[in-house]
Amino acid sequence: MDEPGWYKDEIRVRKLLTARLLSALKLVSVLRLSTALRFGVVLLVSSILFGCSNFRNLSHEIDAINSITNQYQLVLSQPASDSAVVIEQIKDINKSEVDGYDGIIASDRIDLQLSNNIHYLLVFEDKNQDLTLQADEAFSVINLRNHQDNSTIEVSLEVNENEVPSAFVGRSLSSLLKIELDLVDIGTVVSLSDPPFDRKNAKLGMWQPLTFLLEHNAGVYFLSEYDPNKIPILFVHGINATALDFAPLIEKIDQSKYQIWVFNYPSGLSLALNSKGLNNLIHTVVTQYKIQQLHVVAHSMGGLIATNSLRQCSIGQLCDFVSSITTISSPFGGVASAKQGIEYAPVVMPAWIDLNPDGKFIADLFSDNNDNNTPHFLSFGYNSGELFNTKSNDGVINLSSQLSRPAQLHASQILGYDEDHTSILDNDDLFEDLSDFWLRAEQTN
Structure with a gap:
């Protein structure tokens, strides 16, 4: 699968800005600046690297969210x-x-x-x-x-x-429970070409999460009218992404048997908050439509959100209707760059706090493994796509994070694919394995 244009542009920009970063750091070394001044230069360069306007927008959004919470x-x-x-x-x-x-x-x-x-x-x-x-x-x-x-x-x-x-x-x-969901859509029938799934909204959800919500981009959307005779599959995207990433996978699904639902959310918010939002939405949808079975498929950071959401609603067995969860290329051990963002960025994105490998969210994610009853298919990629890459990863997430020990102990099936972080979603073997996994889960539900 060809990388989407936005991805290529992002890689090109990153390379350019990384070159600038290296030049700046060399300048720091040559000038033998003090520790405080070096730190200031790093912050300055990080602002250039990630975009001053993005951090300014994020700061305003966080202040607005804090004012109402x-x-x-x-x-x-x-x-x-x-x-x-x-x-x-x-x-x-x-x-x-x-x-x-x-x-x-x-x-x-x-x-x-x-x-x-x-x-x-x-x-x-x-x-x-x-x-x-x-x-x-x-x-x-x-x-x-x-x-x-x-x-x-x-x-x-x-x-x-x-x-x-x-x-x-x-x-x-x-x-x-009388949950108010004023800013989200539930059950609206859409196409993946509709505005909520536009790439610009992926960026909006990361850097301006409150604006994303106020513009009604969040919710659980249906790709077809609800059919009580079809089993729902709920897709959960990752950071700076939308359900559009799942298009190659969704196209392969037998839609005479299954109906496709997608969870769209502002990925810059904390994973804990988005987990709670997903939990509330699932509860509302299940109550409204009296769902008996549901498969969950989540990519990248979405796997952490889905896992934590199911962990929370497992209290009192509120998630017995969930037949299975599949996570694809998810950073269960956290992301090292998130920790660096917390330490050096001028404004800290809430999602980074929960992606911190040393943070509480990662530590708690599988703390109750003994209570796991939902079949979990852990799928991972191991093709970095880079000729001189010396680390084991899929080009984005290290294998050590995708295959953290608690995640492996939690999973009932673990399979790897020779794909990078995005191409894995178009892998035929993954789809065949998914189909078999769903069938087995349905037979034991």
């Missing part, structure tokens, strides 16, 4: 037993409505980024894993008005039948 870290004073801890996000504690949820799995803490109209958190230890607060389960109600943005909240869970919130006790999470 709050961030907290919840820390359990006593770690729960083997039970999951459910966190229900609530606007009005007197109404029987939950506006979102999260969960703490195999840990004693969690980082949350919440809309600033969420005023309460109902946290409880779900001992019987039914996603329902029972009167005899330990809980805590947190009034977020009493806590500042970016604060750490210590949570003590206790059984107190006299104080348990009556509007929520005995009510399942699924019956309480």
